[in-house]
Amino acid sequence: MEAAKLHNEIIKGYASSTPHEWERLTLSNGIMEYITTIHYLEKYLPKNGVVADIGSGPGRYSLWLAQHGYDVVSVDPIEKSIKSLKARFAARKLKKRLKGAYVGFAQSLEMLESKSFDAVVCLGGPMSHIMEEKQRKKAAAELFRIAKPMAPIFVSAMGRFTIFGGTVSTFQTDLDSRYIDKWAETGDYFGGYGFLPFHGFRPYELEGLFGNKVELLARTALEGFASYRGSYVKELMKNKRRWNKWLRIHFSTCEEPETIGVSEHYMIVAKAKK
Numbered sequence: 001m002e003a004a005k006l007h008n009e010i011i012k013g014y015a016s017s018t019p020h021e022w023e024r025l026t027l028s029n030g031i032m033e034y035i036t037t038i039h040y041l042e043k044y045l046p047k048n049g050v051v052a053d054i055g056s057g058p059g060r061y062s063l064w065l066a067q068h069g070y071d072v073v074s075v076d077p078i079e080k081s082i083k084s085l086k087a088r089f090a091a092r093k094l095k096k097r098l099k100g101a102y103v104g105f106a107q108s109l110e111m112l113e114s115k116s117f118d119a120v121v122c123l124g125g126p127m128s129h130i131m132e133e134k135q136r137k138k139a140a141a142e143l144f145r146i147a148k149p150m151a152p153i154f155v156s157a158m159g160r161f162t163i164f165g166g167t168v169s170t171f172q173t174d175l176d177s178r179y180i181d182k183w184a185e186t187g188d189y190f191g192g193y194g195f196l197p198f199h200g201f202r203p204y205e206l207e208g209l210f211g212n213k214v215e216l217l218a219r220t221a222l223e224g225f226a227s228y229r230g231s232y233v234k235e236l237m238k239n240k241r242r243w244n245k246w247l248r249i250h251f252s253t254c255e256e257p258e259t260i261g262v263s264e265h266y267m268i269v270a271k272a273k274k
């Protein structure tokens with residue numbers, strides 16, 4: 001499918017899923033992604049400052065940032081998500097923290113000044129929904145441009161290989177379709193089987209989008225071995241002792257390349273060298 005059509009399909013899909021997008025990080029499949037992302041935000045964010053949340057959706061991370069003392073500028077292509085984000089800030093009396101909320105794309109952040117953010121986050125897969133590599137590099141260049149010198153940039157995206165775990169269990173019929181061949185060859189999924197089109201990244205591919213402009217601080221699996229095991233995660237959470245032990249194991253293995261390789265999402269934290 002041509003790039004413009006894919007792009008429209010992604011935008012149309014997200015425009016009709018704003019309520020789900022707000023919930024997604026609290027649902028069984030999103031819990032590990034959220035916990036791990038927050039862990040790394042807490043570790044690498046500066047103590048205060050202005051953070052750009054690019055591909056914010058309805059604002060789960062934007063709100064977390066505001067609630068933790070940061071000023072926030074949010075950008076997402078979906079007008080409905082931006083409206084809902086603004087309403088959530090207002091409902092929580094955090095409007096003063098929201099320094100801007102724009103409808104826009106990661107590839108063209110011209111409304112944001114160069115070198116103006118103490119940190120930049122692009123979380124949960126906006127980068128995966130940019131189907132052309134040239135455009136993904138453009139988005140990375142924009143994230144880099146708006147970051148202050150040495151500011152951390154957090155980018156998380158969908159991994160490329162985890163889907164095959166599901167292929168041999170729940171989704172065997174996918175082996176009858178052509179999409180799985182294309183996926184195995186390129187990591188590109190063009191839609192039509194229940195998800196929006198996206199690009200799955202190899203473990204070292206994300207930082208490659210930035211060339212040598214950044215220094216890598218961390219690369220981590222977000223779900224790791226809990227990928228596509230959301231219902232088990234919910235069950236495990238009921239037993240506090242086991243859950244805490246699992247989290248210790250997760251956080252001691254999540255930066256291993258093998259774990260990143262099987263993870264549904266992974267994240268890089270990189271410092272803008274300028």
Ligand SMILES: C[S@@+](CC[C@H](N)C(=O)[O-])C[C@H]1O[C@@H](n2cnc3c(N)ncnc32)[C@H](O)[C@@H]1O
Pocket residue numbers: 010014021024025054055056057058059060061075076077078081104105106107122123124125126127129130
């Ligand atoms: C899975 S949601 C993640 C939202 C939020 N960051 C989170 O983690 O919950 C992916 C988001 O990427 C946005 N998106 C899609 N294409 C984008 C692009 N080219 N630039 C910026 N955001 C984009 C979608 O509108 C959607 O809000």
